[in-house]
Amino acid sequence: MPQIILHPDKERSVFRRHPWLFAGSVAHLKGRANSGDTVEVLTDDGRPMGKAAWSPKSQIRARMWTFDPDETVDDAFFKRRVAQSVARRAVMPELRGQQGLRLIHAESDGLPGVIADQYGDTVVVQLTSTGADKWRKAIVNALVKVTGCARVFERSDSDVRGMEGLEPVTGWVHGEAPEGGIVIDENGVRLGIDVEGGHKTGFYLDQRDNRRLLGELSAGKSVLNCFCYTGGFSLQALAGGATNVLSIDSSGPALDRARANLALNQNLPADRAEWLEADVFLALREFRKEGRTFDIIVLDPPKFAPSAAHAERAARAYKDINLLGFRLLNPGGLLMTYSCSGGIGLELFQKIVAGAALDAGRDARIVRRLAGSADHPIGLAYPEGEYLKGLLVQAD
Ligand code: SAH
Secondary structure: OOEEEEOHHHOHHHHOOOOEEEHHHEEEEEOOOOOOOEEEEEOOOOOEEEEEEEOOOOOEEEEEEEOOOOOOOOHHHHHHHHHHHHHHOOOOHHHOOOOEEEEEEHHHHOOOOEEEEEEOOEEEEEEOOHHHHHOHHHHHHHHHHHHOOOEEEEEEOOOHHHHOOOOOEEEEEEOOOOOOOEEEEEOOEEEEEOOOOOOOOOOOHHHHHHHHHHHHHOOOOEEEEEOOOOOHHHHHHHHOOOOEEEEEEOOHHHHHHHHHHHHHOOOOOHHHEEEEEOOHHHHHHHHHHHOOOEEEEEEOOOOOOOOHHHHHHHHHHHHHHHHHHHHOEEEEEEEEEEEOOOOOOHHHHHHHHHHHHHHHOOOEEEEEEEEOOOOOOOOOOOHHHOOOEEEEEEEO
């Protein structure tokens, strides 16, 4: 097996069980390895540290499959890892019985570059690293065996594949497209999922608990849901008894799906829902001019800062929408505000929101810190896994 010898000054992170080996930490490669091949990882003085997947084109030159030098990376390895990851989901009560569930959360579940989301009896897999790509068959077989699902769709079209030198790959890799589409129940709300064309694997499962929380807060309230995508937050607000819910997204297809989702829930008061295709930045300014206000405002924008390099521009965008949010909030109102940017840490995000409240002239307090659901765990050795952070802020 080819071997990676680590640079003597750059061995710390692997001792801390961080799964990434950056180009600068690899002193040299002994033997020949192709993209995605399994390599043995050794310290400068020859101590074996485990096995990794080789990625010659990426700045992340290798990703650790295992920190056990004696563990073999083969079909049985993936079966074990997939089974462990799925079994982990049984622990948290809010995850039990969920039809929409993230089964594998990549590095944080010990499978770098592997994402698997379950929607009923369909599993969507997204492979973003050379190693994951190489072991596609083993991973898909393991998912089918472990979950007993009827079909698997591959959605390996994330931009990050480019950095690994991989082309996009999509298609059914087990079974066929289900007739009549895919519908899940999420805490009492029915949602259609477009696994082939929707965002990510079709849906934002990470916000599941937060959508439920919004439902619990919404009785008798007017709600503005910004960046609504297919209406997940909006439908929970309606189910929770909101007096009216205005939802904004710039994507027409997302709004079409949102309207269709509302129609799937005949028990919900459709006359209380309004959908607006617009740029949130402009729409909120318009509302400000019109003097429109709301009791609860949700801000769940897309990733403004994919990495720390974009942090400054992103910070301005977060500041802008949060400032507008505070200005449109009724006295005593709640702002549910998020950042899913890896490049913006929790501390910085809180500072931005505090600055926005200050500029809006509103006294406000955090009543709850919000995060992704438990099926999106954060490996303690892998703090990069913490991307979604949110604040529930109550303003005077
Ligand atoms: N809250 C959603 C997920 C939001 S994803 C849920 O729980 O499912 C972010 C959404 O923001 C996407 O649907 C995207 O179309 C939309 N979007 C991106 N930029 C926008 C903008 N400037 N104005 C309005 N919507 C925008």
